[in-house]
Amino acid sequence: MITLDELDRIRAQVTKTNNDEYAMRRTAERQELQHTSKARVQNWPNTMEALRIKREEDRIKRLEDEEVSFEFTSSFGRANHCHATHRNWATKR
Numbered sequence: 001m002i003t004l005d006e007l008d009r010i011r012a013q014v015t016k017t018n019n020d021e022y023a024m025r026r027t028a029e030r031q032e033l034q035h036t037s038k039a040r041v042q043n044w045p046n047t048m049e050a051l052r053i054k055r056e057e058d059r060i061k062r063l064e065d066e067e068v069s070f071e072f073t074s075s076f077g078r079a080n081h082c083h084a085t086h087r088n089w090a091t092k093r
Helices: 004-041 048-074 079-092
Strands: none
């Protein structure tokens, strides 16, 4: 015969093991699903992340194009006009 304290200890240990096993299995399943989802969405062009990256790339390209244009016009002696236009554009943003 076992005491009530021992029975409670055994029940707690068995319950803890079952809950831990279930939690670990569920966590692993969720991580696998999340990995699958991220892999599937990675190359989609219409996600919020993809749109944000595209906007940033377009902004950088536009700034680089303006810088090349500015350098080109300044080499032909129109630096003051181009610089003033560039300054006005920068203050409008």
